[in-house]
Each structure stands twice: as structure tokens, then as C-alpha cells.
Amino acid sequence: MYRQRLWSVLAKPSNIPNSVAGPSRNVQCRKIVFEEFGDPIKVAKLVEDTVPDTAGDDQVIVKMIVAPVNPADINTIQGVYPVKPTLPSSPGYEGVGEVISVGSHVKHLVPGDRVIPEGVIGTWRTAAVFRSSELVKVDKDIDIHAISGISSNPCTAYRMLHDFVNLNKNDVIIQNGANSACGQNVVQLARHYGYKSVNVIRKRPEPDLGNLKNRLTSLGATYVLTDEELRTTDIFKSGALPKPRLALNNIGGKSSTEVLRTLDNGGVMVTYGGMSREPVIVPTASFIFKDVQLRGFWMTRWHKQNAGTVQRQQMYDELSKMMKDGELVAPANKTLPLESFKEVLQNTMSTKGYAGVKFFLDLQQL
Amino acid sequence: MYRQRLWSVLAKPSNIPNSVAGPSRNVQCRKIVFEEFGDPIKVAKLVEDTVPDTAGDDQVIVKMIVAPVNPADINTIQGVYPVKPTLPSSPGYEGVGEVISVGSHVKHLVPGDRVIPEGVIGTWRTAAVFRSSELVKVDKDIDIHAISGISSNPCTAYRMLHDFVNLNKNDVIIQNGANSACGQNVVQLARHYGYKSVNVIRKRPEPDLGNLKNRLTSLGATYVLTDEELRTTDIFKSGALPKPRLALNNIGGKSSTEVLRTLDNGGVMVTYGGMSREPVIVPTASFIFKDVQLRGFWMTRWHKQNAGTVQRQQMYDELSKMMKDGELVAPANKTLPLESFKEVLQNTMSTKGYAGVKFFLDLQQL
Numbered sequence: 071m072y073r074q075r076l077w078s079v080l081a082k083p084s085n086i087p088n089s090v091a092g093p094s095r096n097v098q099c100r101k102i103v104f105e106e107f108g109d110p111i112k113v114a115k116l117v118e119d120t121v122p123d124t125a126g127d128d129q130v131i132v133k134m135i136v137a138p139v140n141p142a143d144i145n146t147i148q149g150v151y152p153v154k155p156t157l158p159s160s161p162g163y164e165g166v167g168e169v170i171s172v173g174s175h176v177k178h179l180v181p182g183d184r185v186i187p188e189g190v191i192g193t194w195r196t197a198a199v200f201r202s203s204e205l206v207k208v209d210k211d212i213d214i215h216a217i218s219g220i221s222s223n224p225c226t227a228y229r230m231l232h233d234f235v236n237l238n239k240n241d242v243i244i245q246n247g248a249n250s251a252c253g254q255n256v257v258q259l260a261r262h263y264g265y266k267s268v269n270v271i272r273k274r275p276e277p278d279l280g281n282l283k284n285r286l287t288s289l290g291a292t293y294v295l296t297d298e299e300l301r302t303t304d305i306f307k308s309g310a311l312p313k314p315r316l317a318l319n320n321i322g323g324k325s326s327t328e329v330l331r332t333l334d335n336g337g338v339m340v341t342y343g344g345m346s347r348e349p350v351i352v353p354t355a356s357f358i359f360k361d362v363q364l365r366g367f368w369m370t371r372w373h374k375q376n377a378g379t380v381q382r383q384q385m386y387d388e389l390s391k392m393m394k395d396g397e398l399v400a401p402a403n404k405t406l407p408l409e410s411f412k413e414v415l416q417n418t419m420s421t422k423g424y425a426g427v428k429f430f431l432d433l434q435q436l
Numbered sequence: 437m438y439r440q441r442l443w444s445v446l447a448k449p450s451n452i453p454n455s456v457a458g459p460s461r462n463v464q465c466r467k468i469v470f471e472e473f474g475d476p477i478k479v480a481k482l483v484e485d486t487v488p489d490t491a492g493d494d495q496v497i498v499k500m501i502v503a504p505v506n507p508a509d510i511n512t513i514q515g516v517y518p519v520k521p522t523l524p525s526s527p528g529y530e531g532v533g534e535v536i537s538v539g540s541h542v543k544h545l546v547p548g549d550r551v552i553p554e555g556v557i558g559t560w561r562t563a564a565v566f567r568s569s570e571l572v573k574v575d576k577d578i579d580i581h582a583i584s585g586i587s588s589n590p591c592t593a594y595r596m597l598h599d600f601v602n603l604n605k606n607d608v609i610i611q612n613g614a615n616s617a618c619g620q621n622v623v624q625l626a627r628h629y630g631y632k633s634v635n636v637i638r639k640r641p642e643p644d645l646g647n648l649k650n651r652l653t654s655l656g657a658t659y660v661l662t663d664e665e666l667r668t669t670d671i672f673k674s675g676a677l678p679k680p681r682l683a684l685n686n687i688g689g690k691s692s693t694e695v696l697r698t699l700d701n702g703g704v705m706v707t708y709g710g711m712s713r714e715p716v717i718v719p720t721a722s723f724i725f726k727d728v729q730l731r732g733f734w735m736t737r738w739h740k741q742n743a744g745t746v747q748r749q750q751m752y753d754e755l756s757k758m759m760k761d762g763e764l765v766a767p768a769n770k771t772l773p774l775e776s777f778k779e780v781l782q783n784t785m786s787t788k789g790y791a792g793v794k795f796f797l798d799l800q801q802l
Contacts, residue, residue: 152725322720344720351717354688354710357732359518364730366723 096120101195102411105158107149110415114147114161116408121197125173130200132185134433136405137165137193138219139418140251141343142370146191147415153370155191162193165433166208166218176202184210188221189373196408196433209390215400215430216393219251224389224398226342226369227255231263234338234365235316239264242311246270246297246329247320247345249282251401251428254289256318258398261290266311268293270300270329285402300328316340323348335360342367405430462486467561468777471524473515476781480513480527482774487563491539496566498551500799502771503531503559504585505784506617507709508736512557513781519736521557528559531799532574532584542568550576554587555739562774562799575756581766581796582759585617590755590764592708592735593621597629600704600731601682605630608677612636612663612695613686613711615648617767617794620655622684624764627656632677634659636666636695651768666694682706689714701726708733771796 099121104113125131143161145151169183179185185205187193208217216224231237243260247253248269260267269286273279273296283294293311295303305311313334319326320343330339330352339362341350356362376382392398404427406414414429465487470479491497509527511517535549545551551571553559574583582590597603609626613619614635626633635652639645639662649660659677661669671677679700685692686709696705696718705728707716722728742748758764770793772780780795 152721341718341720341723343724349717349719350723351715352730353715354707355518357707357716357730358709358734359732361732361734361737363732364718364723366725366727366729368724368727371727 095123097123097197099195099197100408101160101192102162102408103158103160104147107147107154107157110144110147110419111412114411114415116411119195121199123171125171125176125199127173127175128202129173130169130176130179130185130202130205131171131197132167132187132200132205133170133197134165134167134193134195136214136218136433137162137431138215138222138403139414139429139431140164140219140222141418142222143194144415144419153191160192160194162195162431163191164219164221165193166214167198167433169205170197172202178202179205179207183207184217186217186220189377194408194411194431194433206386209394212390212393213400215403215405216398217390218430219400219428220386220389220393221373222369223250223252223401224255224259224393225373225385226252226367227259228385228389229369229372230318230340230342230367231256231259231265231316233367234340237263237265237316240266241316242266242268242292242314243316243318244268244270244314244329244332245318245320246325247343248286248291248294250320250343250345252342253318253320254286254401255398257286257289257291258392260292262392262397266292268295268300268305268311268314268332270295270297270325272296273298289399297325297328300332306332313337318342319350320345322346322350324351326350327352330356330362333360333362336362338363338365340365340367342369401428403428403430405432407432461489463489463563465561465563466774467526467558468528468774469524469526470513473513473520473523476510476513476785477778480777480781482777485561487565489537491537491542491565493539493541494568495539496535496542496545496551496568496571497537497563498533498553498566498571499536499563500531500533500559500561502580502584502799503528503797504581504588504617504769505780505795505797506530506585506588507784508588509560510781510785519557526558526560528561528797529557530585530587531559532580533564533799535571536563538568544568545571545573549573550583552583552586555743560774560777560797560799572752575760578756578759579766581769581771582764583756584796585766585794586752586755586759587739588735589616589618589767590621590625590759591739591751592618592733593625594751594755595735595738596684596706596708596733597622597625597631597682599733600706603629603631603682606632607682608632608634608658608680609682609684610634610636610680610695610698611684611686612691613709614652614657614660616686616709616711618708619684619686620652620767621764623652623655623657624758626658628758628763632658634661634666634671634677634680634698636661636663636691638662639664655765663691663694666698672698679703684708685716686711688712688716690717692716693718696722696728699726699728702728704729704731706731706733708735767794769794769796771798773798 099119101119166186169179169181190204249271269291286294315334315337317329317339319341322344323346467485532552535545535547556570615637635657652660681703683695683705685707688710689712
């Protein structure tokens with residue numbers, strides 16, 4: 071439907087001369103680029119570009135629909151992410167699009183397929199050329215906001231619940247930053263597996279606090295506590311809940327110390343973010359006498375080490391099914407047109423941007 | 437030799453009346469006791485006691501020779517160790533003695549055997565009654581200072597080098613507090629296995645610094661660096677050494693952060709002490725992007741979980757052989773008579789006590 075409409079727009083000949091001589095014509099598209107690392111508001115620009123109208127042998131031409139904006143994108147533009155692209159570059163590790171044209175060697179995709187790019191950078195554009203191996207076909211019935219971000223937050227939540235502690239039904243997990251995009255996935259996956267979740271959030275004024283608690287509870291949170299409530303809670307002492315065997319730390323600093331304190335003997339804390347910009351502080355006695363383990367997780371490394379593996383496909387299948395069944399929903403989100411990218415960047419960088427609302431770029435040209 | 441001499445002293449009838457009626461007479465001994473937790477100098481006392489002169493069915497009567505004084509003993513008397521004995525209690529988790537008398541059910545020991553107690557408290561005494569299962573027979577050819585402390589520091593060093601990272605010859609390990617009793621065992625075991633060791637110590641005035649470096653080098657240390665030298669060394673950058681895969685942390689605070697910084701991607705830091713009394717501080721990026729793991733180790737838990745296992749016996753056999761072959765020597769030590777226990781406690785508690793000299797109590801009555 072909108073595919074036809076959009077492509078008819080995309081297919082207009084570019085005003086920019088085609089630098090490659092040949093039978094294929096180029097069609098116009100738009101993208102975000104940055105030519106130097108720095109403040110995203112200053113260095114990111116919206117520019118015109120072109121893609122060919124016919125795909126080469128192993129190529130797939132995709133018109134993009136929507137792309138999430140993650141903190142990792144911000145850090146990449148700032149030049150502080152461990153992955154540093156060659157400049158000039160286009161940002162965006164995630165997104166969802168529809169196949170327009172496939173090369174003669176491409177077997178697993180046909181025009182009209184819905185796809186997500188995997189292991190690439192540069193999704194913040196209205197159309198793109200990918201190698202077929204860079205695309206995963208996804209179900210058209212799944213909400214585009216949920217599926218476009220599957221490779222980061224849902225996958226991170228999934229792996230952290232699978233790869234560190236052998237959890238059983240009714241086991242307890244605890245996490246801080248529970249209202250983050252990843253945190254909301256953890257809540258829903260924990261409910262799906264029958265784990266009890268203790269979810270820690272920053273205190274905020276009412277009615278925001280109550281609304282956030284209600285939202286997380288509706289997603290499946292067993293308990294939602296502010297940092298201060300965690301310090302004084304008796305849910306573990308009273309025996310209302312067994313002590314957590316797994317803690318997920320997205321914040322660092324004091325918050326991580328408090329979360330760590332609740333862990334059961336032999337428990338594991340996995341750090342996957344550091345929003346407070348403070349290090350993780352661990353009392354020596356926790357290591358020696360409680361035998362806690364501190365580990366870290368980075369989804370990018372996992373994807374790199376597990377490209378094309380069976381367990382990667384199993385994860386995507388399971389998460390996709392949950393999304394289709396409505397068991398795993400995208401975080402509360404706001405989608406703005408590509409032209410408003412500065413507003414999106416600003417919101418993702420500000421504290422406000424982390425308050426449970428995730429921003430997306432609408433990549434459909436009108 | 438001295439066994440006969442000592443026992444003849446021990447065998448003098450006690451002046452304290454025997455409260456148990458029966459054919460066996462009690463013989464006098466002396467022991468350290470504490471009736472309340474607190475400052476060891478104030479609460480620890482030397483008192484007279486008795487042991488029976490004939491062992492019951494499963495009992496073994498042992499005259500003690502020597503006992504090491506460890507920080508764990510100090511903490512136990514202070515009441516800050518996780519193991520809290522019933523009061524009044526006698527301190528001392530380690531020691532070595534000779535069997536004087538065995539009960540009729542005891543098969544694996546005979547009078548004259550040299551033994552170390554395992555999993556008990558109360559070795560700071562001149563004679564003791566043990567259950568036979570609490571004693572491990574050891575070789576008389578092994579230095580008494582080395583063998584008496586085998587269950588703590590040598591075993592801790594052994595397990596930390598075996599249980600966390602699968603190390604190969606020429607792999608690199610790093611440790612702080614390298615001049616501690618455990619650290620000296622790590623140095624010698626690393627040499628035995630062909631690992632390169634980077635050993636971090638506190639700066640101190642000359643000639644002490646040079647002497648300590650020489651001593652650790654003579655034990656097998658590959659490098660000995662002060663904390664400051666570690667911060668500026670180029671041994672890892674220059675390629676002189678691969679990055680360490682295992683770090684052993686006995687200090688905490690800044691020292692542990694510096695040691696952690698040198699770890700290879702995927703490396704493990706094991707915390708087994710906290711001499712600085714400061715927590716371990718870990719940058720979030722180390723967890724996420726370097727995938728380091730932080731673990732803890734407590735020998736007491738391992739002994740409890742592995743009592744009577746094959747791997748425990750293998751460890752004792754291997755360490756005993758190394759001691760017998762002169763490959764694993766006791767730390768520089770000073771042995772004082774039981775009467776001087778306050779001086780020993782004072783030295784073990786003071787910074788000076790950690791400066792590479794370990795104190796022992798001489799338990800042989802004159």
C-alpha cells in the first residue's frame with residue numbers, strides 16, 4: 071500500500087548527477103550524515119543522496135520505514151563508542167524496511183518482503199542498498215516499532231536472562247533502570263518465563279511516578295521500587311520473595327551497589343549500561359563471603375560472535391513470536407519525521423529522553 | 437626427640453581438678469582464649485587447661501608444635517569474621533602437631549605421626565584433643581612453618597590459579613599485595629607452572645624496597661612493580677608481555693582498579709582480600725566493552741564444599757611435594773613463644789605485620 075506510494079516518490083530521478091556510468095538510473099533519497107565526531111546536534115546533517123533503481127547481483131534495495139534512535143547511536147556520533155565508523159558516515163544500527171528490488175543472486179528475499187538490517191551502520195535514511203546477507207526477513211504482522219529495534223534491547227534482555235544464571239520458574243531477578251527500553255523488555259520476558267522481577271527506578275514527582283509504576287506493573291513487573299524504597303524494603307527479609315539470583319545493572323554508582331546488596335549468595339550481577347556515569351562499586355566482602363560474580367554484557371559483541379548461528383535464529387524466532395502475540399511490546403514511543411532529527415537527538419540525549427519514551431525516525435518520504 | 441621431652445612435661449598431672457570422674461588422668465596444657473569479641477590485645481588471654489592422657493574411641497591427642505597467625509584469626513577475635521565461634525573460644529585455624537595417643541577406633545594415625553588439623557578452630561594451644569577425621573597426616577620431612585599453614589595461603593594460591601581461568605604455560609597473571617603470605621605462594625606456584633607473574637607491591641623506602649623486590653624475584657616473580665610503576669609501565673604496551681588473563685586482588689581500592697586496567701579482554705579478576713579496606717571500583721566500560729569478569733574466593737568455603745574429595749587430596753599432595761622439594765617455601769617468618777602472643781597479635785594487626793614477615797606461635801612447652 072504505502073510501499074507503492076513511497077517508491078513512486080523515491081523513483082523520481084535524482085537531481086544529483088549519477089557519477090557511475092551505466093544502464094541503471096539513480097533514484098533520490100535522503101539520509102543523516104556526520105562528517106566529524108562531536109555534538110550530534112552540531113555535526114549531524116540531513117542531506118540528499120541516491121540509490122540505484124536496480125540491484126546488483128547480491129544487492130537488495132530497501133526503502134526504509136522507521137528507525138529507532140538509541141544511546142549507542144548518540145555515542146557513535148560523539149565518537150565515544152568503541153565502534154568508530156569511517157567518516158563521513160550515516161548513523162543508525164537498527165531499522166525496518168521493505169524490499170524494492172533484489173539482485174539476480176538473491177534467493178531468500180523478494181520485493182515486498184519486510185526486512186531488518188543486521189550488523190550494519192547507516193539506517194537513518196529513506197532508502198538503502200544492502201548485501202543480502204545483511205538483511206533478516208521479518209513478519210509483516212509485527213508492529214514496526216517493536217520489530218525495528220529487536221536486535222538491541224529485546225535481544226539484550228533475552229541474552230541476559232539466558233546466558234548468566236540458570237533460572238527456574240519463580241526465581242527472582244532484580245534490575246535498575248527498569249523503565250529503560252531494555253528494562254521494559256526484561257520485565258516482559260521475565261513475566262513470559264515465570265520469573266519474579268524486582269524493578270528499580272529513580273524517584274520522580276507524582277503523577278509521573280505512579281504512572282510509571284502502573285505501566286511497568288501492567289507489563290508484568292512483580293515489584294516496582296524507587297532507589298529509596300529499595301534501601302528500606304523488607305520484601306527480602308520478610309520472606310515475601312527469595313533473594314535475587316540475577317541482577318541487571320544499567321546505571322552504576324550507588325544504584326548498582328544497592329542492587330548488588332540484595333543478591334543471594336552466589337548470585338550474578340550483569341552490567342550492560344552506566345547511565346549515572348559512575349563506576350560500579352563492590353564491597354570486598356560481597357566477593358569473598360557472598361561469592362557474587364560481576365559480569366558484563368554487550369549485544370554488539372554477541373551478534374558478532376554468533377552471526378548465522380542456530381541460537382541467534384532461535385532467539386529471533388522466540389522474540390518475534392512474542393511480539394506477534396502481543397507479549398512483547400515496544401516501549402512507549404514517539405515517532406518524528408526525518409526532518410525533525412535534531413529534536414529526536416536532543417530528546418534521546420536529555421534525561422527526559424530516558425523517561426520511558428523512546429524516539430523513532432519516520433523514514434517514509436511524503 | 438623433642439616429642440618425648442615435651443610430652444614428659446605435658447604429662448605432669450594438672451593442678452586443676454579433673455571434673456570428669458574416670459580412669460584417665462588429665463594432663464596440663466596452655467591455650468589462648470577469648471571470652472568476648474573485641475580488640476585482640478585486650479580480650480585474648482593465656483590460660484591453663486587440660487587434655488586427657490588417654491584418647492577416647494575416635495579421638496586423637498595431639499601435642500601442638502607451631503601455629504601461624506593469620507589476619508582471619510585477628511578478625512575472628514574481633515568478631516568481624518563471617519565465622520563466629522561460640523564463646524568462650526580459642527583462636528587458630530591452622531597449626532601442626534604430633535600424635536601422642538589414638539583411640540581404639542582410629543586406623544589411619546599412630547603415635548608419632550605428624551598431623552595438621554582441618555576445619556577446626558582452636559589451634560593456639562600446646563595440646564589438643566581432635567576427632568580423627570579432623571586430622572590430615574603430613575610428611576615429617578616438610579618444614580613445619582610451611583606445612584602448618586598449608587590449608588590457607590598455599591591452598592588459596594593453588595585454587596585461584598586453577599579454578600577461574602584455564603591458563604597455559606607462558607600466560608601472564610598479575611597480583612597486588614604480592615608480598616603477602618598468599619602472594620608469595622602465588623609467585624612460587626606461577627613459576628612452577630610456567631606462568632609469567634607481574635607482582636605489585638606498595639612503595640617503601642630503600643633498602644626495604646630493593647630487598648623485597650629481590651626476595652620476590654628469587655621466589656620466581658617475572659616482574660615486581662610498585663603501584664606507581666604499574667601506572668606508567670610499558671611492559672604490556674611494548675609487547676614485552678601479553679596482557680594478563682587473570683588478576684588476583686588482595687587490596688581493593690585504587691590498587692585493584694589499576695590492576696584491573698591491565699587485564700586482557702575477557703580476563704578475570706579474583707578478589708580474596710581487602711587490605712586497603714576500600715571497595716573494588718570498576719569502570720562500566722570494563723564490563724561492557726572488555727568483558728572482564730569479577731569473582732571472589734574464600735578458602736574456608738572451598739574446604740567446606742570439598743571436604744574429603746579427590747581434588748582436595750590432589751592439591752595437598754601436589755603442594756606437599758613442592759614443599760618437600762623446596763619449590764614452595766614458607767614466607768619470611770618470625771616465631772615467638774606462646775607467652776608473647778600479644779606481640780604476635782600486635783604485629784599481625786599492624787601494617788608492619790604485612791610487610792612480608794609472617795608470625796607464628798611456638799607451642800612447644802619448655
